[in-house]
Amino acid sequence: MKFRDEKDSMGTVRVPAAAYYGSQTQRAVENFPISGMRLPPEFIHGLALVKKCAVRVNDTLGLLDPKIAPAIAHAAQDVMDGRLDDQFVVDVFQTGSGTSTNMNMNEVVASRANEILTGTKGGRSPVHPNDHVNMGQSSNDVIPSVIHIAALTRIHRRLIPSLETLHRALAAKSDEFKDIQKLGRTHLQDAVPMTLGQEFSGYARQIELGMDRLRAAEPRLAELALGGTAVGNGLNAHPEFAGRVIELIAEQTGLPFCEAVNHFEAQAAQDAAIETSGALKTLAVGMIKIANDIRWLASGPRSGIGEITIPSLQPGSSIMPGKVNPVIPEAVIQVATQVIGNDTTITMGGQAGNFELNVMLPVIAYNLLQSIATLASVAEAFNTKCIAGIRADREACAAYIERSLALVTGLVPKIGYDQAAIVAKKAYETGKTIRQVALEGALLPEKELDDLLKIPS
Structure with a gap:
């Protein structure tokens, strides 16, 4: 495998030459070889949506070089479309703020934007992962x-x-x-x-x-x-940044x-x-x-x-x-x-x-x-x-009803609880149905018995 060198504030890191991610992502991969579980694509695509909307707003506010803003937006869209899903390699079990995943995104978007602008992926110029892709934002x-x-x-x-x-x-x-x-x-x-x-x-x-x-x-x-x-408290974010970005997110998602x-x-x-x-x-x-x-x-x-x-x-x-x-x-x-x-x-x-x-x-x-x-x-x-x-x-439903002793409950309003209990006990001991015992005992006329045993709708 071929490698390239990427630099950050802690020094130089060797990164696979084909990778779009950079030094901080590579450090996270090495620090957290824990589960092999990754945040799902819907999370990654949602994070890319934030980056795309953020660059559009920062461009509108005049905070970004207009030469690089379209490339950043293009790169973020590539992520949203799933074209770079394999570049998000940080384990779920990582820094609790999710900074490693945020930097994974910042580096991939910056790297892809640099590739669009210069033909070469990686690096921190002309597009910088922190200064440009993460402008006005914190992982927090x-x-x-x-x-x-x-x-x-x-x-x-x-x-x-x-x-x-x-x-x-x-x-x-x-x-x-x-x-x-x-x-x-x-x-x-x-x-x-x-x-x-x-x-x-x-x-x-x-x-x-x-x-x-x-x-x-x-x-x-x-x-x-x-x-x-x-x-x-919004330190380092333009006062209009959040409102405008969220408005774009709502517009894009319809939510x-x-x-x-x-x-x-x-x-x-x-x-x-x-x-x-x-x-x-x-x-x-x-x-x-x-x-x-x-x-x-x-x-x-x-x-x-x-x-x-x-x-x-x-x-x-x-x-x-x-x-x-x-x-x-x-x-x-x-x-x-x-x-x-x-x-x-x-x-x-x-x-x-x-x-x-x-x-x-x-x-x-x-x-x-x-x-x-x-x-x-x-x-x-x-x-x-x-x-x-x-x-x-x-047939099974009807058979259970006919055999059930609980059917006697429908007779309680007419013959009372105690008499109904006697009917149920006799039915259980003789193996007969509630209907059979009630008719044999002439407790109620057959038509009235049928009405009482009907199921409420």
Whole structure:
């Protein structure tokens, strides 16, 4: 491999000749050979968006040489388009401010801009990574801003659309199953009858409320720390810089980003990320509940509940021929469990806001964006590979109701609790149904009995 020498304030560093990054990135690569995990492309592209908007504003304000500004903007766009994704090589577990990732971006953009201007990548002239690409910025306000930009963008473009589709699918099943009577269950025991449609309406509402919680967190996530620079007081930033840059970011993304109400809060804390993660965790818990219910309702095929069937997707066992497992609900549960774990990590990271800066930014960013991305993907799979193909077994649903002792609850208003308990006990001891015992005892006329045992709509 060929190398080139790059210089910084600490001396000279050997960098791969083909690399667009420079000395500070190389130092970070050598300092943090930890996990092999990288911040995801949506974070990198969001960071490049900040650099592109920043150079446009600095150019407009007359702070940059007009000869180099277009090249910097071009280079930032190359990153946004994914053409330089392989140049972002810093481990997630790095300096807590994310400075190494910010400098990775500054160096790549400067290097690519220099290549555009001179034909040679690298170096610090005519475009300098700090003086030009990072002008008016600090890692301390840029990285918190990009966490918000990447998270809100992915929520709007991936997660909410996926959840809306899942919600519609569950609501459609609720309508499809509205006339299918089945046995309700509480405490894993037989309860009173209901409809399968009513059960699915609860699932649809859980997803709807999950979306509501995410949208409720949006105003805080839309606030950007940009403009606070090192500690929140805006040192070395033009007074119009932040407002103009954020206006461009909002224009480019179509999302309501705005300048932080208080820059000291925006850099010292990560409460908006924690709030958003909490909403994601709540959604994840709900999805576990739904997936578990569907697993149970589809259990069998010969000795389970079997009130519904779900699509058969793949052989389920390496030793038992013919076995088919509920693989999609299981994947949903695993993703949701990971999201709950991510929320704990983000919560612990949020505690690390000592004085003017949170120093767990990369790990907060990684886990938050992973939660958003995986929930979006698994919601799509849950819809297309499971929910859409659910079928009801009407005979199984009816049989459980007819055999259930809990059916006696409908008779309580007419015969009283104590008499109803006697009927239930006799039905249990004789193996007869509630209907049979009630008719044999001439407790009620048959028509009235039928009316009392109907399921409320």
